[in-house]
Amino acid sequence: MNAAINQKPSLIETVIRKRLLGKGFLVAVALLALWKLVISFLAGPTIFMQQVVNGFQLGFVYALIALGYTMVYGIVKLINFAHGDVFMVGAFASYYAISRFGLNTWPSKVLPGLPVWLSTAVGVITVILLSMVTCALIAFTIERIAYKPLRNAPRISALITAIGVSFFLEYFGALPMVFGPNFVTYQRPFPVVEWVITTSGISQLPPGVAPPDNSLIISNISLYIIIISVLLVFLLNFIVMRTRVGKAMRATAYDKPTSRLMGINVDGIISVTFAIGAALAGAAGVLYAIAFPQVYFVMGIIPGLKAFVAAVLGGIGSIPGALVGALIIGEAEVLSAAYISTPMRDAVAFSILVIVLLVRPTGIFGEPSREKA
């Protein structure tokens, strides 16, 4: 027996024991991807930058949804599969606000003297706030009715309930007197403006005119999505890290029974967490519908799934993780659609998830029992 231990392990044994094959494969894949990116960048730097901008536009929307998944998971260890459908409700709420009630135009009606950009901005922010409040109320109700009674039940029960709530929201929404089962064209609350960035500077691109060669096109839609998402992420970070509610949320995530003993209203904090996550999904719904102007009752499934993947990739439970994970998924999707093949976009995005989880099972920022929100 001693003799066996003292024997020097053969090369094959070393490879197997240290899992070198798997690691080597991962390194090879990573190098291949990097090489592909560099080649693509050199082949057409402006096109590449344009695709990166496209990826950010998608990634920031995913980030807002992913934050809801990650917060709820962090505090009650529940994967809230109804989250994508709350996102859908947010999109529809803004659709009705804009198309039926013209809520985005109220500032120009009430205060006609305001400059156009200001009244548009105030109108759009009102619409987003309305969607956020609607979604927060819905999530609060769902939590009270469907999840709270199951707080001490096995985790699988709550998970199945979440799937049930998801189906309920989808097919209740599909009823003709609710949202209806059809594709609905979404009316954007502001006109689209495009700017072209060239080596000679920035200028506005009139509609119907082809952009000049080697120019980067940025529309106000991309800008709004990025600015609003970043603001909301900072706001969330502030709430979690700097306020009493945030402190209570972190305490609840860390240890529920002890938090209760310390006088924290744990159930109330959980409800607030659900509501904040849903409000972010509501904002995401509006931004997504503005970028891809069509709403329908199952529109939340795919973005919800991708955002969930993003949250896991970033390390579920971590706020910066959700943001980084979502940006990686958004970029991976768009860049693989641009440089590999469009039908492969999801395969590539999900392969990145698998590869990252092989190397870091808790995700990029995932450190269990730390930084939970």
Add this chain to the structure above:
Amino acid sequence: MSKRLLAIVTLVLVASFILPACGGGAGGGTIKVGLLAPLSGAVPTFGVSTQEGTTMAVNEWNAKGGVLGKKIELVVADSQCSADPAVNAANKLIDQDKVQYIVGEVCSSASIPVSEIVNQKKVVQISPTSTNAGVTVDKNGVVKPFTFRACFIDPFQGLVMAKFASTKGFKTAFIMYDQGNDYTRGLAEAFEKSFTQLGGQVVGKETYTKTDTDFSAILTKVADSKAEVLYLPDYYNIVNLVGAQAKDKGVTAVMMGGDGWDSADLDVKAADGGFYSNHYDPGDTRPIVQDWLKKYGAAYKDDKGQPKVPDALATLAYDATNLLIAAIQKAGTTDPTKVAEALAGISWEGVSGTITFDAQHNPIKAAAVIGVSGGEKKFVESIAP
């Protein structure tokens, strides 16, 4: 009392069996045409339009004294746009009603099994609107001698739009299609082939899946390719999404598509400046079209009592029925084999264009090109292959 009631009921029942049988027995003076239409099931409105179109055609022939000196009698059977009910209805028409000619079915999935029966029993079938290639040709590529259709098949629309694009002077095109959908792939392939033959150049081709909503990556490539035409032969929901995003990405190419665009839900702002092909358009100024609109509007009213505008289903059913009866007249006999031969060689001016048949029993006729501009869909021109 109850005995008398029973006697009356029995009498009525017996009478109801005998009387129609008498009618059938004395039917030597009429030519029976069967209609297979989905009057119930998933698409009953298709059935109603089809029945109205066929009835109009039969009534017009009868008003002119029928065909071969005999009146035409229309026998309607509900086929539900589905294989089994359609087969049962076809068997009933052929065996019980002794029909030798069938107009129908509307749906390809029902027309194909019916075509198996009619070719066995030597009954002439003409489908007004089934676009699947397998309706007139069997699995081994052999043409079914007794089956025809009045509508063009999917790839034909690709050819028409390629011709339209090249007559407009466009030289470069970018094609986008759904890889998992035979309809869009068929149109895209036909467009590419014809456009290249006509001297155009396809500068890019991209596929997507039907659940995609973010088309930014593809559209950035379209803008970069500087293509003059973006051919997108998909349904209106994809057109709405792509159209709106294309304008954000600086795409200036003219969008073109097929009859999948033809919907009240097409976003006319997103598709602004685009063109699509369709079977027929009420805006067509040919006298035969305007005459058809008037006749149909006089015969049928909508819910509000206004004259109805015939849709593509009614129009193609009207054309299909006319073609069939014209073939009987041309054959000069009621023998279905002779009628099928006459139909294969016919040239008939229908509402949806002057129709002749190719070797696969598919019609060669013009398609309508419709333009979207200023929030309206307007007939542009009729393009013959």
